[in-house]
Amino acid sequence: MATTIYTYLHNDDLNGSRIVSMDDCMCKLYNIKREDNNFLKDFNDDLQNPALYILVNKDKRKAYIGETDDFTKRIVQHLSKKDFWDEVMVFLASDGATLSKTEVQYLEFLAYNKASEMKSYDLSENTQTPKNPHMSVIQKAKTDKFFNYVQFLAKFVGSDIFEKRPNVILRTTFEAVQPKVTPVDIDYTNEDLKGRIYLSLNGEGKYTKREIVLAIVKQFLKLSPETTLSELKATFRRDYLGRFAQYEFIQEDIESAKNWRELGEDHNHYFINDILTSGDGVNFVICVEWDRTNIIKVLGIAKALGWTFEIIKE
Incomplete structure (x- = not known):
């Protein structure tokens, strides 16, 4: 059966941003170039919806797969914090429909697993493996069909992220x-760390839950002192932040960390007055988003190193 594909070229540029759709297709693809700010403005209303998206650098064979409730808000963070990509594929529901939160989570799960299986792209920017959400049989069948269109449209715009690439060995530093x-298990629980408390490190200091993380990295x-930035990031992992994992535990883009107001953030997410340097000469700052729900892993690193810490209550 013949398939008719419709392509809208933004600014009539064959190599620029575009929208791709098909007749009787539940999926529409917005293929956006990183530098095309006008496209984001022109289609802001369309992009303020739940979506599966893939940040891509075809030359470097590198990608990041994600899902979001509102792509226009999410892409602002990626523009400031992820430098590797030069285009993004955004998959949205067509014909005025919208995807649910569960559906985009499932699409992220399917896309990540398919791309991982093909091994055509370096996915090391994805520091957490997407989980398979609970869905009804009918909802799952619908979303599986949607993902078939995702694979087809991605291939149409020249992305082989879901295709097997023979005889390729990816060299991923990460x-x-x-x-x-x-980390090892510690003696304290979330309840022990509840409320306004302070902690000491190796019998010294009086740190808040945020400050002791910075103190642990400094002591490490x-x-x-020879530890490279890559080794630091592998040790102090981003996913330890839990619900704050949209930020970097270790952020080397210090200018972006300082210009949080320009990025529309409501407060500063990093210790910008404490600039540290890795063993390979890279300056960086530490995230401040620590509370009783996520600090335990970092305290577990301190304990694994033989360090001690105690709760000081007031």
Whole structure:
């Protein structure tokens, strides 16, 4: 059966941003070039919807797969915090329909697993593996069909992220780097860390839950000054932030960290007055988004190193 595909070229540019759709297709693809700010403005209303999206650099064979409730808000963060990509594929429901939160989570799960299976792209920017959400049989069948269109449209615009690429060996620095230490269980629970408390480190200091994370990283660098930025990121992992994992634990883009107001953030997310330096000479700052729900892993690193910490209540 013949398929008719419709392509809208933004600014009549064959190599520029475009919208791709088909007759009787539940999926519409917005293929946007990173530098095309006008496209984001022109189609702001369309993009303020739940979506599966894939940040791509075809030359470097690198991608990041994500889902969002509102793509226009999410892309602002990626423009400031992820430098590798030069275009993005945004998959939205067509004909005035919208995807549910569960559906875009499932699409992210399907896309990540398919791309991982094909091994055509470096997916190391995805520091967490998407989970398979609970869905009804009918909803799952509908979303599986949607993902078939995702694969077709991605291939149509020249992306082979879901295609097997023979005889390719990806050299991923992130995968090769191992953490210098991994967390162990600590004696405290979330309840113990509840409320306004302070902690000491190795019998010294009086730190808030945020400040002790910075103190632990500083102490780690003092004892292991040769540690590279990649080793630091492998040790102090982004996913330890839990619900705040949209931010970097270790952020080397210090200018963006300082210009949080320009990015529309409601407060500063980093210790910008404490600039640290890795063993390979990269300056960075530490995230401040720590509370009783996510600090335990970092305290587990301190314990694994033989350090001590105590709760000081007032």
